[in-house]
Structures are given as structure tokens and as C-alpha cells.
Amino acid sequence: MxxxxxxxxxxxxxxxxxxxxxxxxxxxxxxxxxxxxxxxxxxxxxxxxxxxxxxxxxxxxxxxxxxxxxxxxxxxxxxxxxxxxxxxxxxxxxxxxxxxxxxxxxxxxxxxxxxxxxxxxxxxxxxxxxxxxxxxxxxxxxxxxxxxxxxxxxxxxxxxxxxxxxxxxxxxxxxxxxxxxxxxxxxxxxxxxxxxxxxxxxxxxxxxxxxxxxxxxxxxxxxxxxxxxxxxxxxxxxxxxxxxxxxxxxxxxxxxxxxxxxxxxxxxxxxxxxxxxxxxxxxxxxxKQITLGDIMETGDVDKQFFIPREKLYYTSPDVTHSDETKQKLTKEERQTWQYLKGAKKICRTAANGHEYVFSEGPISLVDEYDKPARTMLTSEGSFSRTTHIVRDKQTGDIRLLTPVEMERIQGFPSDWTKECLVNGETVEMPVNKRKFMMGNALxxxxxxxxxxxxxxxxxxxx
The missing domain is CATH 3.40.50.150 (Vaccinia Virus protein VP39)
Incomplete structure (x- = not known):
């Protein structure tokens, strides 16, 4: 056959x-x-x-x-x-x-x-x-x-x-x-x-x-x-x-x-x-267990993937909880990875007028080298609680995953999604699309x- x-x-x-x-x-x-x-x-x-x-x-x-x-x-x-x-x-x-x-x-x-x-x-x-x-x-x-x-x-x-x-x-x-x-x-x-x-x-x-x-x-x-x-x-x-x-x-x-x-x-x-x-x-x-550290890039990484400190933290890096039932945070403070991945308490009102406290626990801000990557989703790379954040192997600075690292997490060859054939012409795939492809793959x-x-x-x- x-x-x-x-x-x-x-x-x-x-x-x-x-x-x-x-x-x-x-x-x-x-x-x-x-x-x-x-x-x-x-x-x-x-x-x-x-x-x-x-x-x-x-x-x-x-x-x-x-x-x-x-x-x-x-x-x-x-x-x-x-x-x-x-x-x-x-x-x-x-x-x-x-x-x-x-x-x-x-x-x-x-x-x-x-x-x-x-x-x-x-x-x-x-x-x-x-x-x-x-x-x-x-x-x-x-x-x-x-x-x-x-x-x-x-x-x-x-x-x-x-x-x-x-x-x-x-x-x-x-x-x-x-x-x-x-x-x-x-x-x-x-x-x-x-x-x-x-x-x-x-x-x-x-x-x-x-x-x-x-x-x-x-x-x-x-x-x-x-x-x-x-x-x-x-x-x-x-x-x-x-x-x-x-x-x-x-x-x-x-x-x-x-x-x-x-x-x-x-x-x-x-x-x-x-x-x-x-x-x-x-x-x-x-x-053998392959880890996130095993597949990360070791050379120079484009600066677009690095996270500025003001987008990473809104207060001391040691803080992992926010309690807005006592003091509300500003919009800018909420637009940080520290807030997004940290534990929260927020007062909310249901459609029927009932007031309640929404809460969720903390997750690790930085994904460690010594474990396999978490499940990668189509939202990878966006401002999302599930997005991976890593410490760059060369500089030690904190950044998002690169498209190559996402491809490796799914077991594809490096740069597999870099180029497409569009109407007979070779075209580079946008980074956000490359991320989506990998979040959607097996x-x-x-x-x-x-x-x-x-x-x-x-x-x-x-």
C-alpha cells in the first residue's frame, strides 16, 4: 500500500x-x-x-x-x-x-x-x-x-x-x-x-x-x-x-x-x-527532558522583542499582588506585565446590580529555562496573561519570545514561517501572523x- x-x-x-x-x-x-x-x-x-x-x-x-x-x-x-x-x-x-x-x-x-x-x-x-x-x-x-x-x-x-x-x-x-x-x-x-x-x-x-x-x-x-x-x-x-x-x-x-x-x-x-x-x-x-532554555536563541535578538521597564513593572519587582478593593490603580499601572500576571482583587458589579470581588492568583512573570514551555496559544506575543516572557540568554534582559523560538517550541524548523509565496512573489510573513501560526499548530x-x-x-x- x-x-x-x-x-x-x-x-x-x-x-x-x-x-x-x-x-x-x-x-x-x-x-x-x-x-x-x-x-x-x-x-x-x-x-x-x-x-x-x-x-x-x-x-x-x-x-x-x-x-x-x-x-x-x-x-x-x-x-x-x-x-x-x-x-x-x-x-x-x-x-x-x-x-x-x-x-x-x-x-x-x-x-x-x-x-x-x-x-x-x-x-x-x-x-x-x-x-x-x-x-x-x-x-x-x-x-x-x-x-x-x-x-x-x-x-x-x-x-x-x-x-x-x-x-x-x-x-x-x-x-x-x-x-x-x-x-x-x-x-x-x-x-x-x-x-x-x-x-x-x-x-x-x-x-x-x-x-x-x-x-x-x-x-x-x-x-x-x-x-x-x-x-x-x-x-x-x-x-x-x-x-x-x-x-x-x-x-x-x-x-x-x-x-x-x-x-x-x-x-x-x-x-x-x-x-x-x-x-x-x-x-x-x-x-531526556527538553526545556525552554534548550530551544532559546543565544545570539543577538532584535530590540522589538524586549520589554521596556515601564511596561514590565509599575512598582517594586517583588510585588506579585494587587488589591484594588483598597486602592485603585491607574490605567498605566494596569498596562504592565507585573499587573497582568500578578494576583488581583477588583470590585465589580454584575448585570443585575450585584456587587462582588473578582480575584485571581499570580502566575510567574518570567518563564524559567529549566522547564518545558507552557502551552502556546494564538494570542502568544500579545499583551496577554498567557504570553511567555523570558530572560534573554545573551543580555539577561526580559523579553518576549521570538518567532524562531515559537517555531522550535512546536518542533518546526527555525524560520519555517518567515516567508510565503504570495501571487508568485516571496513575501515575509508579519511577526504577528507568525506567532498566530505557531499558537495554532501541533x-x-x-x-x-x-x-x-x-x-x-x-x-x-x-
């Missing part, structure tokens, strides 16, 4: 970099282990320049559909799914949204979700192209959303896979817990068609086929979760007694599931023929770690 890929919601190519072990910009021009036959990247907020798409094209070139047209920068809702080239592996990091549906059909055939919900485009592509393997990434809260009906959204996704003839494994992975440079928790989904050799191999190795009854299946599926499944092979976990594997079942109809299904999914699990097996696993890793290192297992699976299909 050929190692061909369709990359959805491609961003600046995180899955492609991971699958092809791209560590430098020069690597992008070398022959690839996995052939990307089509990708899709469209950002509705970018009205003039599609920065992510144009960065991707600058590094990799474009792909044509089966009609010979370039539809890679169109709204995926409007793309004719049948025109997407055939592929062995479908990948993508899709947004976390409300997945509820308006239909009460017994199966997902003809099902329509809410307009603009991108999961339904993935589902339509799976129905049209029938890819043997699927690898998806999403935020960690996917398995718990929405708050009003815990697990419903993930249940809908699993039921769609069930109705299309797939088995699904999932794992919530924190990159730092496997030695990487960012504390970033994300849900990964690996689905494989039930008629693949791999599906049969996994079930046979776990003795699932020869066993009957929930309790027997609980013990056999525990092997998939803990030792011989895709994620267990790629990212080992500590042993766990099979009695801690929880069992559930998806309703037959997606509409019924949308209206009433609720389930507590744990961070690891398997879905087989509508049966859910899930357990809370603990990573097993005792290797940790490439995790895909690199999965790739050898993926390769073996696909090559064994013959």
Missing part, C-alpha cells in the same frame, strides 16, 4: 513535517517518505492574504485535484469531495466546535450537521474516499465537550466512524510528558478501516475475536490500550489492571446520541463496533514519533 496522504486544515504543514522528519528548511526540498496528494488550508479571517496556505505552498508547492484544478485554498465546505485524490492516510488538526446534529436518522447516511462545523467535512471525505487510515488532532477538551452534555461531541465522532466501518483508538498526549519542549495536551485519534490487515492483527493479538462477553472483552481491549495498540506502541504507558477499563456503548442513531448521550471518556480508549472501552493511563517515560515531534509505527502499519498492508 502506497504511503499517500491527504492533509486537512493543514496550517503551515505540521503533519507533513512530522511524517517526513523535516528538521530544517532544506529538508522540505528532499524526496518525502509520505507523498501528500492533496491538502486544504483556508482561513476565513484572512481577507487579503492567506498567510498559512501561502507559507505551506512556499515550502512544498501545491497539489491539484482529480480535475487538475488547485482547490487547496478553498473553503472545505465548498470542495467537491469526490474530486480529492485517493489517499492511504487522512490527517488533520480540526477545530473543536459544537457537533450536535439536526437529524434523527438511524445511521449517519445523509446526516447533516450544523453549517460550518468542520467535522462533517471530514466525515464526508471519509465516505467519498474511504481512506484505510485516519490520524486527527484536537484540543484535549474534545472528549469532555460540551459541558452541558459531557462526551456527546466525541461520541458523535466515534459513531460516525462506527457507521463508516472503522475502529478508533484515542489518546490525550501531553508532549512534555514524553520529553518534548512544550506542556501541550492534545487529543489524538487514530482510526482504521475494519477490513484492513492492521485491524485484524490488533484484534487477534488482543484475543478479542476469540473472546465473548463484556468482561472478557475488557481484558482483551486493555492490551490494545496498554501494549499493542497504535498509541500504546508509539507512546508507552504504565501497566494498569484491566478492571479499570470502563465500558460503554454508543446509541444506534446519531440523532438520539446528539440529544441524550453523555459519557465520561478517559484519556485513552478504543471504540469497536459501537462499544467504548476507556481508561485513565499514565505516560511511561524516563528519558507539536511536530509527536507526529515524528508516530511515523515509524504508521510506516510499518501501511507497509504491512501490502
Amino acid at each position: 502506497k504511503k499517500t496522504v491527504c492533509e486537512l486544515f493543514a496550517g503551515v504543514g505540521g503533519f507533513r513535517c512530522g511524517l517526513n522528519s523535516i528538521s530544517t528548511i532544506e529538508d522540505a526540498s528532499k524526496p518525502e517518505k509520505w507523498e501528500t496528494v492533496w491538502f486544504s488550508q483556508w482561513e476565513p479571517a484572512d481577507k487579503k492574504t492567506q498567510w498559512a496556505h501561502d507559507c505551506y505552498v512556499n515550502r512544498f508547492g501545491t497539489c491539484l485535484d482529480l480535475d487538475g484544478k488547485d482547490t487547496t485554498n478553498e473553503d472545505i465546505n465548498a470542495v467537491e469531495k469526490a474530486k480529492i485524490p485517493e489517499h492511504t492516510l487522512l490527517v488533520g488538526g480540526f477545530p473543536c466546535q459544537d457537533y450536535s446534529v439536526a437529524s434523527t436518522l438511524a445511521t449517519s447516511k445523509g446526516l447533516e450537521g450544523k453549517k460550518g462545523i468542520l467535522w462533517w467535512d471530514i466525515r464526508d471525505i471519509l465516505e467519498a474516499k474511504n481512506a484505510p487510515f485516519v490520524l486527527l488532532e484536537n484540543v484535549d477538551r474534545l472528549i469532555k465537550s460540551p459541558a452541558s452534555q459531557r462526551g456527546r461531541d466525541f461520541g458523535i465522532i466515534l459513531a460516525c466512524f462506527r457507521d463508516l466501518g472503522y475502529t478508533v483508538e484515542w489518546r490525550v498526549i501531553n508532549a512534555a510528558e514524553y520529553g518534548y519542549q512544550q506542556r501541550r495536551r492534545r487529543t489524538f485519534i487514530f482510526a482504521y478501516r475494519n477490513d484492513t490487515k492492521y485491524a485484524k492483527k490488533v484484534l487477534e493479538e488482543a484475543n478479542y475475536i476469540s473472546m465473548h462477553g463484556d468482561e472478557m472483552h475488557r481484558h482483551s481491549v486493555a492490551k490494545i490500550i496498554l501494549s499493542n495498540g497504535f498509541f500504546a506502541t508509539s507512546f508507552p504507558v504504565d501497566p494498569l489492571d484491566a478492571k479499570y477499563v470502563k465500558i460503554g456503548e454508543l446509541p444506534k442513531g446519531i440523532g438520539e446520541l446528539s440529544e441524550s448521550f453523555s459519557f465520561t471518556f478517559e484519556n485513552s480508549g478504543v471504540m469497536l463496533d459501537g462499544k467504548i472501552y476507556t481508561a485513565k493511563t499514565v505516560p511511561s517515560y524516563d528519558g 507539536v511536530v515531534n509527536l507526529i515524528k514519533q508516530m511515523e515509524p509505527v504508521l510506516s510499518e502499519i501501511v507497509e504491512s498492508e501490502g
Whole structure:
């Protein structure tokens, strides 16, 4: 089976970099282990320049559909799914949204979700192209959303896979817990068609086929979760007694599931023929830990990233709390990083006139070298409580992260997002856009770690 890929919601190519072990910009021009036959990247907020798409094209070139047209920068809702080239592996990091549906059909055939919900485009592509393997990434809260009906959204996704003839494994992975440079928790989904050799191999190795009854299946599926499944092979976990594997079942109809299904999914699990097996696993890793200090630039850094003292502190650097129930601060004092990241007490009035005190605790003003970076968000670099602030390695002065450091935190090559190909011309991407791209990306290192297992699976299909 050929190692061909369709990359959805491609961003600046995180899955492609991971699958092809791209560590430098020069690597992008070398022959690839996995052939990307089509990708899709469209950002509705970018009205003039599609920065992510144009960065991707600058590094990799474009792909044509089966009609010979370039539809890679169109709204995926409007793309004719049948025109997407055939592929062995479908990948993508899709947004976390409300997945509820308006239909009460017994199966997902003809099902329509809410307009603009991108999961339904993935589902339509799976129905049209029938890819043997699927690898998806999403935020960690996917398995718990929405708050009003815990697990419903993930249940809908699993039921769609069930109705299309797939088995699904999932794992919530924190990159730092496997030695990487960012504390970033994300849900990964690996689905494989039930008629693949791999599906049969996994079930046979776990003795699932020869066993009957929930309790027997609980013990056999525990092997998939803990030792011989895709994620267990790629990212080992500590042993766990099979009695801690929880069992559930998806309703037959997606509409019924949308209206009433609720389930507590744990961070690891398997879905087989509508049966859910899930357990809370603990990573097993005792290797090197990459830290923020390991990836920081050591040379001269542009002065635009340094923070003036008046923007850093409004009073003594030792102060980590402000109490405005006693004395209000000025606007200028609030526009400092010391205030933003410090603990606060503020008198507020609710819409109904009720007065209350808002409070929040302090967080570290400066991120230390000896730990992995915190989760990087799309707001990175803006005046935000979650933005990283570091001490420059050369001067010791306090500054924001550079775009190169953000790329390294996500496991991309240095300066990967520096340039784009816009209307045939090479253009530098604005710094704020580079920051957004990285806040929106995945940790490439995790895909690199999965790739050898993926390769073996696909090559064994013959």
C-alpha cells in the first residue's frame, strides 16, 4: 500500500513535517517518505492574504485535484469531495466546535450537521474516499465537550466512524510528558478501516475475536490500550489492571446520541463496533527532558522583542499582588506585565446590580529555562496573561519570545514561517501572523514519533 496522504486544515504543514522528519528548511526540498496528494488550508479571517496556505505552498508547492484544478485554498465546505485524490492516510488538526446534529436518522447516511462545523467535512471525505487510515488532532477538551452534555461531541465522532466501518483508538498526549519542549495536551485519534490487515492483527493479538462477553472483552481491549495498540506502541504507558477499563456503548442513531448521550471518556480508549472501552493511563517515560532554555536563541535578538521597564513593572519587582478593593490603580499601572500576571482583587458589579470581588492568583512573570514551555496559544506575543516572557540568554534582559523560538517550541524548523509565496512573489510573513501560526499548530515531534509505527502499519498492508 502506497504511503499517500491527504492533509486537512493543514496550517503551515505540521503533519507533513512530522511524517517526513523535516528538521530544517532544506529538508522540505528532499524526496518525502509520505507523498501528500492533496491538502486544504483556508482561513476565513484572512481577507487579503492567506498567510498559512501561502507559507505551506512556499515550502512544498501545491497539489491539484482529480480535475487538475488547485482547490487547496478553498473553503472545505465548498470542495467537491469526490474530486480529492485517493489517499492511504487522512490527517488533520480540526477545530473543536459544537457537533450536535439536526437529524434523527438511524445511521449517519445523509446526516447533516450544523453549517460550518468542520467535522462533517471530514466525515464526508471519509465516505467519498474511504481512506484505510485516519490520524486527527484536537484540543484535549474534545472528549469532555460540551459541558452541558459531557462526551456527546466525541461520541458523535466515534459513531460516525462506527457507521463508516472503522475502529478508533484515542489518546490525550501531553508532549512534555514524553520529553518534548512544550506542556501541550492534545487529543489524538487514530482510526482504521475494519477490513484492513492492521485491524485484524490488533484484534487477534488482543484475543478479542476469540473472546465473548463484556468482561472478557475488557481484558482483551486493555492490551490494545496498554501494549499493542497504535498509541500504546508509539507512546508507552504504565501497566494498569484491566478492571479499570470502563465500558460503554454508543446509541444506534446519531440523532438520539446528539440529544441524550453523555459519557465520561478517559484519556485513552478504543471504540469497536459501537462499544467504548476507556481508561485513565499514565505516560511511561524516563528519558531526556527538553526545556525552554534548550530551544532559546543565544545570539543577538532584535530590540522589538524586549520589554521596556515601564511596561514590565509599575512598582517594586517583588510585588506579585494587587488589591484594588483598597486602592485603585491607574490605567498605566494596569498596562504592565507585573499587573497582568500578578494576583488581583477588583470590585465589580454584575448585570443585575450585584456587587462582588473578582480575584485571581499570580502566575510567574518570567518563564524559567529549566522547564518545558507552557502551552502556546494564538494570542502568544500579545499583551496577554498567557504570553511567555523570558530572560534573554545573551543580555539577561526580559523579553518576549521570538518567532524562531515559537517555531522550535512546536518542533518546526527555525524560520519555517518567515516567508510565503504570495501571487508568485516571496513575501515575509508579519511577526504577528507568525506567532498566530505557531499558537495554532501541533507539536511536530509527536507526529515524528508516530511515523515509524504508521510506516510499518501501511507497509504491512501490502
